[in-house]
Amino acid sequence: MTQDNDLMSAREGLPTGETVKLTPEQEGARNKRNIVIAWSLVGFMVAVFAITVVRLGQTAAAGAGA
Amino acid sequence: MTPSDHRAEGEAVSTASPRDYFDLMKPRVMTLVVFTAFAGLIAAPVDADPFLAFMSIFCLAVGAGAAGALNMAYDADIDATMQRTRKRPIPRGVVSVSNAYGFGVVAAVLSVLLMALASNYLAAGLLAFSIFFYAVIYTMILKRSTPQNIVIGGAAGAFPPMIGWVAVTGEISLDAVILFMIIFLWTPPHSWALALYKSGDYAAANVPMMPVAKGAKSTRLQILLYSIVLVVFAGAPVLTGLGGAVYGATSLGGGALFLLLAWRIFRSRAGEAGSAEDGALYAVRAGDKAARDLFAYSIGYLTVLFAALIVEHAFGAYVIIPGVTP
Numbered sequence: 001m002t003q004d005n006d007l008m009s010a011r012e013g014l015p016t017g018e019t020v021k022l023t024p025e026q027e028g029a030r031n032k033r034n035i036v037i038a039w040s041l042v043g044f045m046v047a048v049f050a051i052t053v054v055r056l057g058q059t060a061a062a063g064a065g066a
Numbered sequence: 067m068t069p070s071d072h073r074a075e076g077e078a079v080s081t082a083s084p085r086d087y088f089d090l091m092k093p094r095v096m097t098l099v100v101f102t103a104f105a106g107l108i109a110a111p112v113d114a115d116p117f118l119a120f121m122s123i124f125c126l127a128v129g130a131g132a133a134g135a136l137n138m139a140y141d142a143d144i145d146a147t148m149q150r151t152r153k154r155p156i157p158r159g160v161v162s163v164s165n166a167y168g169f170g171v172v173a174a175v176l177s178v179l180l181m182a183l184a185s186n187y188l189a190a191g192l193l194a195f196s197i198f199f200y201a202v203i204y205t206m207i208l209k210r211s212t213p214q215n216i217v218i219g220g221a222a223g224a225f226p227p228m229i230g231w232v233a234v235t236g237e238i239s240l241d242a243v244i245l246f247m248i249i250f251l252w253t254p255p256h257s258w259a260l261a262l263y264k265s266g267d268y269a270a271a272n273v274p275m276m277p278v279a280k281g282a283k284s285t286r287l288q289i290l291l292y293s294i295v296l297v298v299f300a301g302a303p304v305l306t307g308l309g310g311a312v313y314g315a316t317s318l319g320g321g322a323l324f325l326l327l328a329w330r331i332f333r334s335r336a337g338e339a340g341s342a343e344d345g346a347l348y349a350v351r352a353g354d355k356a357a358r359d360l361f362a363y364s365i366g367y368l369t370v371l372f373a374a375l376i377v378e379h380a381f382g383a384y385v386i387i388p389g390v391t392p
Binding site: 026058 | 079080081082083084087115117118121176180183184
């Protein structure tokens with residue numbers, strides 16, 4: 001095994017394809033960014049769902065009142 | 067590839083935290099955007115669904131933040147030379163220009179889409195236009211080419227209360243235009259007061275702000291003239307019935323103090339001493355205090371004006387002015 005082999009997956013023992021060795025600071029910052037991106041995507045989906053439900057409710061109420 | 071190559075690549079990987087990206091969105095500007103948009107939304111003569119109203123304001127905040135990020139991406143070179151802005155994420159080297167552009171575009175698109183879903187297409191269109199106006203018309207075209215940059219570009223910052231209004235009513239009415247105009251007229255004296263005591267910064271960055279392009283004396287006169295027009299125009303909501311007695315009294319008292327401070331600038335030699343060494347927003351040389359005072363007060367003035375509208379329309383404090391309220 002040469003020094004510049006891919007990093008190994010801890011679970012599979014296979015190369016991960018990741019060739020850049022990150023410093024702990026870079027890795028920590030990347031993890032934090034990934035977490036915020038993930039929560040933002042979840043938040044976006046929840047927002048779209050909730051808005052749709054409220055809108056449908058309004059439309060239904062308007063239909064019932066007509 | 068050798069291990070040292072890997073380290074070189076690794077060094078290029080960002081250490082930016084989510085907080086750095088949040089800072090790209092100009093949180094202080096976002097606060098004022100949220101506040102004025104909320105005032106427009108509350109003052110509109112429609113009972114809005116609280117959740118949809120909240121989502122509309124949220125979209126406005128994200129849209130304004132997106133415009134701020136695009137502004138910082140384009141102005142990275144200027145920000146690096148100015149004392150006041152050199153600690154922003156891009157000049158500090160923690161966020162790259164391309165990442166800032168990407169972040170800004172994605173946030174802009176998502177905010178407009180969500181706004182269309184939460185309110186109506188007109189509000190979403192206005193939000194998209196205001197982002198475009200700030201990022202392209204103001205930042206990329208006007209800012210570096212004319213001393214009228216913030217006069218025209220101020221329109222971008224004037225949209226939020228109008229968008230808040232349109233988000234719940236679905237139409238642009240006279241009152242919405244009045245709210246727009248108040249911020250539009252407020253922007254020149256507010257921005258030029260800052261530019262007077264930071265003129266050295268703008269000159270170093272080759273930004274033709276009014277004090278740099280036309281001189282401090284001309285700027286002080288224009289601040290006074292715009293202040294007079296602003297204070298007179300700020301009374302318009304009373305004439306249409308948008309503002310009642312609380313707004314009227316606030317507009318009168320706040321406007322009088324605004325004019326007093328503008329007059330003090332006009333009589334001072336503000337802007338002739340160059341920028342203070344300290345890059346802090348309110349750091350100022352002795353001769354420039356009048357400019358700093360109006361800059362600081364102008365933020366409070368706008369806040370109080372819109373707070374009066376919120377108090378009147380959200381807390382039942384609206385009292386008609388006999389003989390004036392239509």
